[in-house]
Amino acid sequence: MEKKNNYIWPTLFALAVAIGIFIGGKLHFDDTPEKLFSTNSKKDKLNRLIDYIDYEYVDEIDTDSIVDVTVNNILGKLDPHSVYIPKSEMEQVSENMKGDFVGIGVSFYMYKDTITVIRTIKNGPSYMSGIKPGDRILIADKDTLFGQRMPNNEVVSKLKGKIGTKVDLKIYRKSKNKTLNITVTRDRVPIKSVESYYMLKKDMGYIKINRFAESTFGEFKDALRKLKLRGAQKLVLDLRDNPGGYLGIAEKLADEFLEDNKLILYTKNKKGRIKKAFATRKGNFEDKPVYVLINERSASASEIIAGALQDNDIGTIVGRRSFGKGLVQREMDLGDGSAVRLTVSRYYTPTGRSIQKSYKKGHKDYYQKFLERYRSGELISVDSIKVADSLKFETPKGKIVYGGGGIIPDVFVPIGSNEEEAIDSMDGTYEFFSRFIFEHLEKDRMQYLRFTKNQFLDEFRVDDILFDEFIEFVLNRKIKLDFYAQEERIKTYLKANIAEQLFSPNLAAQIKGSYDSMLEKVKELDTTFLGEPEITGIKARN
Known part of the structure; x- marks a missing residue:
């Protein structure tokens, strides 16, 4: 990559973390103007002002947007995690946290x-109705969907509906050059939070969790059960890039690894009330080796699990320092279909650590601290991690851990080179690989029909022709990299994306794992550790 591009990818990544904050409320108009300035008018001032604009202002104004801006300023004075969820977004947010939605069950590109x-x-629903990858959805009931260039959310709204209702689809199947009429009965469609799971080694399972939703614990238990049946006596729990979710789900998951009555965490509210959560007898993976993977984008519930295990001297935390979110929110209904998630307490790990990073310099600074970590060298070298000596804590077995600004792993794994991270971003955030493979499959899916899942994993190789076509695809999008220096990584990601679109995310994850430095570190640790791992190179400061 050219030198001038060295900071492009980390900068784009940091910006992607930012959160928009808005809030709304119900307002009334039934008092005299004088009350606007009365001593008991903190709420009335906002109510009166909005109502005056509604009823008296000379031009028509969207007062809902004014409320959003006003309360955005209010929440801007609070912490970065107290957020407003407008009515228009509430359904999607609720579905994501519940772990399912009612629809036809397809992923698609326009x-x-x-x-x-x-x-x-x-x-x-679509799978059971015979819809296949590559099918074009032309009409849903009487709505024409082709030639419209409608946004994805509008497409989704036409395909979603109440459970048990039917939608008549007109489908064009390119592989047979024919049009089909297919009726699909809408049903609950899972939004998986257990992104993938497979056997990493003969006796070691791997589970990747992308968030903590209502369905996460059940998904985890199901994955763990299947892995144990395949012989898993050790587990890699991948919480990288996991921004968190429900506190209660994190507690349940931590309980799987902790002995009875071990403290998982405790919370403290503004009145000083402390609430403790302890492990129960329900744990299903106690006394077995576990490796927890974290990085700078692991936050909240992910940090609760990492902190609970680390402070109880259970397992090994591998990776880089986590995000640093030690605040707990409660979702509160505002009565008009919108809601606010308001921070109501702080949480502490079993040794008493708060891992919340500072937000005194404002929300923008808070979310861009990744750049500060990047520029300081912290993501490259463990020696660059600076911690306050006053935030030193000790686990029951005498291991030193630190509070403030995230969970520091037991074993550090540096971030990849700029070009490696660029390829990861092209695969994840920007979906270049997925888009390219989608278009590749559109040309000829038939060539892959001869492969079973296992045959594809063991036998298929990305050839130079497909590699060169991908380079041309990326160059047309003004991306410059030393492609040939990263040839094997790129070919691996191309194969993984073919696997995902033809077979499953599990197979894709298994293929990508061959170029995963943290998984390679786990394999190394699993064969070399004779005792407890130690953090080395951490510099304490007063």
Whole structure:
């Protein structure tokens, strides 16, 4: 990559973390103007002002937007995690945290001007109705969907509906050059939070969790049960890039690894009330080796699990220092379909650590601290991590851990080079690999029909022709990299994306794992550790 591009990827990544904050409220108009300035008018001032604008202002004004701006300023004075959820976003947020929605169960791209199915969710409504990858959805009931270039959210709204209702689809199947009429009965479609799971080694399972939703613990238990049946006596729990979610779900998951009555965490509110959470007898993976993977984007509930295990001298935390969110929110209904998630307490790890990083310099600074870590060298070298000596804590077995600004892992793994991180971003955030493979499969899916899942994993190799076509695809999007220096990594990601679109996310994750430095470190640790791992190179400061 050219030198001038060295900071492009970390900068874009940091900006992607930022959160928009808004709030609304119900207002009344039934008192005299004088009350606007009365001593008991903190709430009335805002109510009166909005109502005066509604009723008296000379021009028509969208007062809802004024309320949003006003309360945005209010919440801007609080912490960065107290957020407003408008009515228009509430359904999507609720679905994401619940872990399912009612729809037809397809993932799709708007290819040129037509909705094209990437894959159907196995055993979902579309899968059971015979819809296949590559199918074009032309009409849903009487709504024409092609040639409209409608945004994805509008497409989704036409395909979603009440459970048990039917939608008549007109489908064009390119592989057979024919149009089909297919009726799909809408049903609950899972939004998976257990992103993937597979056997990493003969006796070691791997589970990747992308958030903590209502369904997460059940998904985790199911994955763990299947891995144990395959012989897993050790586990890698991947919480990288996991921003958190429900506190109670994190407590349940931590309980799986901790002995009875071990403290998981405690919370403290503004009145000083302390609430403690302890492990129960329900743990299903106690006394077994566990490795927890974290990075600078692991936050909240992810940090609760990492902190609970680390402070109880259970397992090994591998990776880089986590985000640093030690605040707890409660969702509160505002009565009009919107809600606010308001910070109501702080949480502390079993040794008494608060891992919340400072937000005194404002929200923008708070979310851009990644750049500060990057520039300081912290993501590259463990020696660059600076911690306050006053925030030193000790675990029952005498291991030193630190509070403030996240969980510091037991074993440090540096971030990849700029070009490696750029490839990861092209695969994840920007979906270049996925888009390219989608278009590649559109040209000829038939060539892959001869592969079973296992045959594809063991036998398929990305050839130089496909590699060169990808380079051309990326160059047309003004991305410059030393592609040939990263040839094997790129070919691996191309193969993984083919696997995901033809088979499953599990197979894709298994293929990408061959170029995962943290997983390689776990394999190394699993064969070399004779005793407790130690943090080395951490510099304490007064």
